[in-house]
Amino acid sequence: MSWSKHRIFLIVFILLFSVELFAFSQGIICIKPLLLSLFLYSILLALASYFVGMRFYIPMINHLPNTYKGQKYIVLTFDDGPNPNSTKALLELLERHEVKANFFLIGKHIEEHADLAKELHTRGHLLGNHSYSHTGFFPISSTKKLRREIEKTNKLLEAISLKKNTYFRPPFGVTNPLIAKVVKDLNMKTIGWSLRSYDTVKSKTQLIQKLKSNLRDGDIVLMHDIESSLDVVEKFIEYAKENGYQFVLLSEFFEKK
Ligand SMILES: [Zn+2]
Structure with a gap:
């Protein structure tokens, strides 16, 4: 199965966010890093929608082999x-x-x-x-x-x-x-x-x-x-x-x- 970049980033994001969430629940960090991660991930998703060269969601053909x-x-x-x-x-x-x-x-x-x-x-x-x-x-x-x-x-x-x-x-x-x-x-x-x-x-x-x-x-x-x-x-x-x-x-x- 070939994985889209989107799927790989989603897994990485969930892992990182879970660690942050745990750290937040233990009082180790404040809420700002969580909000920043969410914000950056949203920006990435939006940019990836518009830039075909990123081939983020679909293995798009942008060039001859x-x-x-x-x-x-x-x-x-x-x-x-x-x-x-x-x-x-x-x-x-x-x-x-x-x-x-x-x-x-x-x-x-x-x-x-x-x-x-x-x-x-x-x-x-x-x-x-x-x-x-x-x-x-x-x-x-x-x-x-x-x-x-x-x-x-x-x-x-x-x-x-x-x-x-x-x-x-x-x-x-x-x-x-x-x-x-x-x-x-x-x-x-x-x-x-x-x-x-x-x-x-x-x-x-x-x-x-x-x-x-x-x-x-x-x-x-x-x-x-x-x-x-x-x-x-x-x-x-x-x-x-x-x-x-x-x-x-x-x-x-x-x-x-
Ligand atoms: Zn058109």
Whole structure:
């Protein structure tokens, strides 16, 4: 059984807290160390929810396997589509540069723009699950609700690809023990990232610069299927190709042939 970092930290915390509690009951220490431990543990739990790189709750895939280091393979991922304002243009751009990408789609967007979702698949891009509603409440939903969100989108994806979907990217990159349980029960792979574009907030010049200076072999690059990132995507692809990087699909590394 592989233990998540969360489980290991929980056991360590319970042991330390029990010792402190005993010391407190014997009058050896005051209550402050207990409160401090609780406070620090809460901070750790909150930070771990937001930083995918910590892989705290879920053994998330943030990078291609090390065995491929030096091969200059990178994975381009787009979240939040399909989007009537950008998906078509993005598809044409990718076709022009002969790049295949990985799209983490929102279930309700698939229902609203089924033709775009189908086109992504027929043009050879990989589709994955990015929840059904992508609401801000997703990370604080019950196990039942989380399961419903993920299963509903899996059904929509599977109707298009005619095969089981195993790829999941949590909305906002947030994870917690309940999401970890549902993903494990559904036997899915959670995909994070090693290079985040911040294409929803940063200026285009800053973005390109950041992507160029931080790009490394095996990176999984997070972008969004939005109109404003089209220029950035094109410049990024041109830079990566000029520097010998090859774009690959997750299925080439994480599915048995
Ligand atoms: Zn998203």
